[in-house]
Amino acid sequence: MDANMLAVLGIVVLFTLMFLRLPISFAMMIVGFFGVLIYASPRAAYNLLSADLWNQFSSYSLSVIPLYIFMGEIIFRTGVTEKLFQSAYKWVGHFRGGMASTTILASAGFASISGSNSATAATMATMSLPELDKYKYNKALSTGSIATGGTLGIIIPPSTVLIVLALQMELSVRDLFVASIIPGIFLTLLLIVTVLGLCRLYPDYGPSGERSNMKERINSLKDVIPIGLLFLFVIGGLYLGWFTPTESGAFGAFGAIVLSLLMKKLTWERFKSAMAGTLKSAAMVLMLVVAAMVFGRFLAITRLPFTVAEWVGQLPVQPIVVLCAVLLIYIIGGSIMDALGFLIISIPIFYPMVIALGYDPVWFAVLLCVVTSLGAITPPVGINAFIVQGMTPDTPITTVFKGTAYFFVTYIIFISLLIMFPQIILVFV
Template sequence: MSMTLVALLGVLCLFLLILLRMPISFAMFMVGFFGMLYMTSPIAAYNVISSGIWEQLSAYSLSVIPLFIFMGELLFRSGITEKIFAAAYAWIGHFRGSMATTTILSSAGFAAVSGSNTATAATVGTIALPEMKKFGYNRALSAGSVAAGGTLGVIIPPSSVLIVIALQAELAIRDLFLASIVPGLILVVLFIATIGLLCRRRPDMGPAGVRSSWSVRWRSLKGIIEIGALFTLVLGGLFAGWFTSTEAAAVGCIGAMVITLIQGKLSWAVLNEAIANALKSSAMILMLVAGAVIFGRFLTITRLPYMVGEWAAALPLPAIMVMACILLIYVIGGALMDAMGFLIISIPIFFPVALALGYDPIWFGVVVCIVTSMGAITPPVGVNAFIVKSLDAELRMGETFRGVGYFIPPYLLCIALLLVIPQLVLFVL
C-alpha cells in the first residue's frame, strides 16, 4: 500500500473516530500510533510515544498555557467585567443599539486579559443579557452580540488558541500576539457597524438609552484602570522585550491576583476554583498537544503534508484562490468540530501548503485563528451559541442562531480583507 493511501486512510479513520464521539486527543493518538506501527516498526512507534511526547510536553514554552488560563480564571471571578460594561455604557449608552455595542466592547476588553472565547461569552453574557432584556432589546440581537463578542477571546491576545498555533507551527508567540491585535480591532469595528446598521433599519431592535453626564463618564473610567494597567503591563512588556511569553503570563497571574484582592473577591475558595478550572483546561490542551505529536509524526512519515504542498503549488491557479479554498476548509472544519482540535489536526497538513504558496507563516497563523473562531458561533457546533442559550431560559435556540447569523457577514468580510491585504496583519511586525 502506498504512503499516500495510508495517510489518507489515517485521516479518514481520524474523522470517523471523532464522529463516533471519541475525544480528539485519543483519536489522534490511536490513528498516529497504529499508522506508525504499520509504516515502521513497533520499536519506532513506542519510541515516539516515550521520547516524542516527553520532549514536547516538557518544553518550557508550554508553561505559558496554564499561566494565561489561570490569569483569565481569576479575572473571571474578580468582578472587573461589570466595571468594563458600566464604563462602555456610560460613554455610548445614548445611541441606538448601544447595549449591544457595549457588549462587544466589554467582550473585547475582557478578551484582552482572558484568552478564552467561552469565558468571555459566559462572563459578559451574565451581565449583558439581563440589561438588554430590561431595555427591551431584540432577543436575537442580544444573543448574537454576546456570542459573537465572545469569539474575540481567542483573537485578541493573550489567546490560548494563538499559543497552540505558535507551538504547532514553531512560531514566536510574541509575533502572533502582536499581529492579531489589528485584525481583532477590525472585527470589533465591523461588529459595531453591523449593530448600527441593524438598529438604523429597525430601531425597535436596540432602543437608545439615557445620555450620561460627563462627570459620570469620567468616573466610570476609574473602574477600568486596573484592567488597562494589567493589559499594558503584560502585553506591553511582552512586545517591548521586557518579558518572555512565560514571564509575561506569570506577571499577568500576579496582577490578576492583586486585582481580585483589590476588588475584595479573593478567597481560598475562589483561588481553589480558579486553579482547578485552569488545570482542567490546561490538561485538555496538553492532551491535544500529545495526540498531535503522535499524529504529526505519522503524517511526516507518510510525507502527506509535503505532497499536498507540492500539489497545491503546482496548481494552475493564483495562490490567493488556493488559499481561499484552504480557508473554506477551515470554515467548515471550525463549524463541525472544536476549533482547537481542528487546528491541531490541520496545521501539520496546511501549514507547509501556505509556505509553498509564498504566504507569511505569521499571517497564516492569525488568519486561521480568526476563521476557526467563527466556528464558535456557526451551527451545528456553535459552542458560544449554546453557552448564551444556557444563560437565559427564555431564549430559544432558533433565536440564538438567528442572532449569531447577523455577525457571520462581518466575519467573512474581515477574512476577505486579510486575504486581499495581508499587510493588515504584518505591518506591525
C-alpha cells in the same frame, strides 16, 4: 500499503473516532501511535510514546499556557468583568443599539484577559441578557451580539489558540500576539458598526438607554484601568523584549493576583476556584498539543502534507484560489467541532501547503484564528450560539443563529480586507 493511502485512512479513522464522541486528544494519540507502528515499526511507535512524549510534556515553552489561563481565571473569579460591562455601558449605552454595542465592547475587554471564545460568550451572556431583555432588545440581535462578541476571545491576545498555533507552527508567540492586536481592535469596531447600522435601519431592534454624564463615565473606569494597565504591561513588555512569553504569562498571573488583592476582590474560595479552572483548561489544552505532536509525527513520516503541498503548487490556478478553498474548509470545520481541536488536527496538513504558495506564516496564523472563530457562530454546531441559547432556554437556537447571521457578512468583509491588505496584520511584526 502506500504511505499516502495509510495517511488518508488514518484521517478517516480519526474523524470516525471523534464522531463516536472520543475526546479529540485521545483520538489523535491512538491514530498517531498505531499509524507509526504500522508504517514504521513497533520500536519507533513505543519511542514516540516514551522519549518524544516526555520531551514534549517537559518543554519549557508549554508553561506559558497555564500561566495565561490562570491570569484570566483570577480576573474572571474576582468579578472585574461586571465592572467592565458597566463601564462600557456608561460610554456607549445611550446610543440606539448601545446595549448590544456594550456587550461587544465588554467582550473585547474580557477577551484580552480570557483567551477563550466560549468563556467570553458564557460570561457576557450571564451579565448582558437580563439587561438586554429589560430594554426590550430584539432577541435575535441580543443573543447574536453576545455569541459573536465571544468570538473575540481567541483573536485578541493573550489568546490560548494563538499560543498553540505558535507552538504548532514553530512561530514566535510574541509575533502572533502583536500581529493580532490591530485585527482584534478592527473587528471589534466593525461588529459595533454593524449593531449601530442595524438599529438605525430597524429602530425597534435596539432602543437607546440612559445617557451618563462625563463624571459618571470617568468614575466607571476606576476598576477597569488597573486591568487595562496590566494588559498593556504584559503585552507591551513582550513586544519591547523586556521578557519572554513565559515570563510575560508569569507577570500577568502575578499581577492579576496582586490587583485582585489590592481591590479586595480575591478570597480563598475564589482563588481555589481559579486554580481548579486553570488545571482543567490547561490539562485539556496541553493534552491536545501533545496528541497533535503524535499525530503530526505520523503524517510527517507518510509525507502526506508535503505531497499535498507539491500537488497544489503545480495546479494551474492562482494561489489566492487555493487559499480561499483552505479558508472555506476552516469555516466548515470550525462550525462542526471545537475551533482549537480542528486547528490542531488540520495544521499539519494545510500549513506546509499554504507556506509553499509563498504566504507569510504569521499572517496565515492570525488569518486562521479569525476564520476559525467564525465557525463558532456558524450552523450546525456553532458552539458559541449553543452556549448563549443554553443561558436563555426559551429562545430557539434558530433565533440565535439568525442573530449571528447579521454579523456573518461583517466577518466575510473583514477576512477579505485581511487578504487584500496583509499589513493590517503585519504592520508591527
